[in-house]
Amino acid sequence: MSKVLYRHNVSHDLPRAVAGDGAWIIDDQGRRYLDASGGAAVSCLGHSNEAIRKAMVDQVESLAYAHTRFFTTSPMEEFADLLVDAAPDPLTKVWFTSGGSEAIEAALKITRQYFFEIGETDRRFIVGRRQGYHGSTTGALSAGGNAWRRRIFEPILLETTHHIGPCYPYRHMRADETLEAYGRRTADELEAKVAELGPGNVAAFMAETVVGSSIGTQPPAPGYFKRIREICDRHGILLILDEVMCGMGRTGTRFAFEEEGVVPDMCALAKGLSAGYAPFGALLIAEKIHRAIENGSKTVMHGHTFMGHALGCTAALAAQRYIDDNNLLEAVRQRGAYLERRLKECFGQHPNVGDIRGRGLFWSLELVADRNTQAPFPPAAGLSMKIKDTAMENGLICYPMNGVADGRQGEVVMLAPPFIISEEEIDLIVERLSQTLDTVLAANAKAAA
Ligand SMILES: Cc1ncc(COP(=O)(O)O)c(C=O)c1O
Structure with a gap:
C-alpha cells in the first residue's frame, strides 16, 4: 500500500x-x-510542450536555484519584464511565489504593510465573498468564503476577514431584475459592509475576477467590477483580484480583468502561469504600494525560500512566450x-x-x-x-x-x-x-x- x-x-x-x-x-x-x-x-x-521542456533542461544545466536574498537570475528578471510589460499601469512590480495560496498570503501581508507604511494603521479588515476560494493556507482560507472548505477550520481562521455575497446570477438574480441591476445590487453589498466595519478600518476587497471551482466558471455581471472599483476608490480600499485560476489567457484575454474595464491594485496569478511545468505563482503589485514600502521600511516583511525559483521562472517565461508566439x-x-x-x-x-x-x-x-x-x-x-x-x-x-x-x-x-x-x-x-x-x-x- x-x-x-x-x-x-x-x-x-x-x-x-x-x-x-x-x-x-x-x-x-x-x-x-x-x-x-x-x-x-x-x-x-x-x-x-517541447519549448518549455527544453528551456527548463537548459536552465537546470546551468543553474537550478539561487536564494533571492543573495542573487537575482536572468529568468526571474526576464519573466518580470514580460509580465509587467503585459500588465496595464499602475501594475509595475511583481512578487514571485510557488503557487496560488502563497500569492494570496503575500497579498494579505503586503496590504497590511502598505497601510502601515502610509500611517493608516487601523486598516485591518479584508472583505472577501461567500463562495469565493483563494487557497488553503490559513490566511487565504480566511479570505475565501466557501463554507464547506472553511467548516473544520473556522475556530482558527482570521477574525479580520469578512464576506459579502457572490455575484452568481443563476441562484441570486431576481426575476424582475436585469443582469446589470443585479450586478450593481450585489456590488453595493460592499458599500454596506464598509459602512458596517467603519471605512477607515477596511484594507482590501478580494475577489476572483471569474470565479473558478467554488461556483463554477462564473463571470461577473456587466458593470459589477466597475462599481466595486468605485467603492474601493471612494473609501481608500485596495482591490485585490485573484486570477490564480481564471488568469493568463484562460478566459481569452491575458488578464480576465481586461474585460471588466478595471485594473486592480494587486493581482494574484499561478496555475496556467507556468502551464504546470513547475510550481509557480506571482503577485502583480501597483506602483503606489511598492513606492510606500520603498519610502518606508524598504523591506517587504514577507518571503519564502523558493520564491523566484529559476526553474519556475524559466517555465513561466517559456510558457508565456509560447502563448504569444502561437497566437x-x-x-x-x-x-x-x-x-x-x-x-x-x-x-x-x-x-x-x-x-x-x-x-x-x-x-x-x-x-x-x-x-x-x-x-x-x-x-x-x-x-x-x-x-x-x-x-x-x-x-x-x-x-x-x-x-x-x-x-x-x-x-x-x-x-x-x-x-x-x-x-x-x-x-x-x-x-x-x-x-x-x-x-x-x-x-x-x-x-x-
Ligand atoms: C482562485 C484560486 N485562488 C487560489 C488558489 C490556491 O492556489 P494553490 O492551490 O496553487 O495554492 C486556487 C486553487 O485552486 C484558486 O482556484
Whole structure:
C-alpha cells in the first residue's frame, strides 16, 4: 500500500501517470485520459510542450536555484519584464511565489504593510465573498468564503476577514431584475459592509475576477467590477483580484480583468502561469504600494525560500512566450466559442443541467435535480466523486465540484481544456462527458427510486 497521504479520499487508489501527449495523460497501463480540465485549470499548454521542456533542461544545466536574498537570475528578471510589460499601469512590480495560496498570503501581508507604511494603521479588515476560494493556507482560507472548505477550520481562521455575497446570477438574480441591476445590487453589498466595519478600518476587497471551482466558471455581471472599483476608490480600499485560476489567457484575454474595464491594485496569478511545468505563482503589485514600502521600511516583511525559483521562472517565461508566439489567446477565444456551442447543443435541454456558463476555455455545467425549481441534488448522493471516477473510466479528466450553491449543496462539472485543444478533441470531451453523466445520473435515479 502506498505511503503517500493522498489528498482526496485518502485511501483511494489512483492511476499512476507516466507520460503526456498534447492534451492527453497516459498511465502506466498505457491508458490515455483526455485532460479536459488541465487538472485544476493548470496545464494550459498540454503535457508535452517541447519549448518549455527544453528551456527548463537548459536552465537546470546551468543553474537550478539561487536564494533571492543573495542573487537575482536572468529568468526571474526576464519573466518580470514580460509580465509587467503585459500588465496595464499602475501594475509595475511583481512578487514571485510557488503557487496560488502563497500569492494570496503575500497579498494579505503586503496590504497590511502598505497601510502601515502610509500611517493608516487601523486598516485591518479584508472583505472577501461567500463562495469565493483563494487557497488553503490559513490566511487565504480566511479570505475565501466557501463554507464547506472553511467548516473544520473556522475556530482558527482570521477574525479580520469578512464576506459579502457572490455575484452568481443563476441562484441570486431576481426575476424582475436585469443582469446589470443585479450586478450593481450585489456590488453595493460592499458599500454596506464598509459602512458596517467603519471605512477607515477596511484594507482590501478580494475577489476572483471569474470565479473558478467554488461556483463554477462564473463571470461577473456587466458593470459589477466597475462599481466595486468605485467603492474601493471612494473609501481608500485596495482591490485585490485573484486570477490564480481564471488568469493568463484562460478566459481569452491575458488578464480576465481586461474585460471588466478595471485594473486592480494587486493581482494574484499561478496555475496556467507556468502551464504546470513547475510550481509557480506571482503577485502583480501597483506602483503606489511598492513606492510606500520603498519610502518606508524598504523591506517587504514577507518571503519564502523558493520564491523566484529559476526553474519556475524559466517555465513561466517559456510558457508565456509560447502563448504569444502561437497566437493562443485568439485560439482560446475561437475554441472557447466552439466549446460553448457544443456544450449548449448537447446539454442545453438536459433535464439535470440548470446552467451552462463560462468564458474562453473555462466552462461549467451546473447540475440540478430539477431544472424548474433549481433544486440541487442532495449532497449525500456524492455525485461529484462519482462523476470524476466514471469520467476517468471513460478516459476523460473533468473537474466536478460540490457545494457550489451555498457551500454545502450544488454540483458543477468544470472544464478547462488546454489552449492547444482541437475541435475533434472538444467533440470527444462533450461525447465522453455526456456518457459519463448518463451513467452517473441513471445510477443515481435508480438508487433514489
Ligand atoms: C482562485 C484560486 N485562488 C487560489 C488558489 C490556491 O492556489 P494553490 O492551490 O496553487 O495554492 C486556487 C486553487 O485552486 C484558486 O482556484
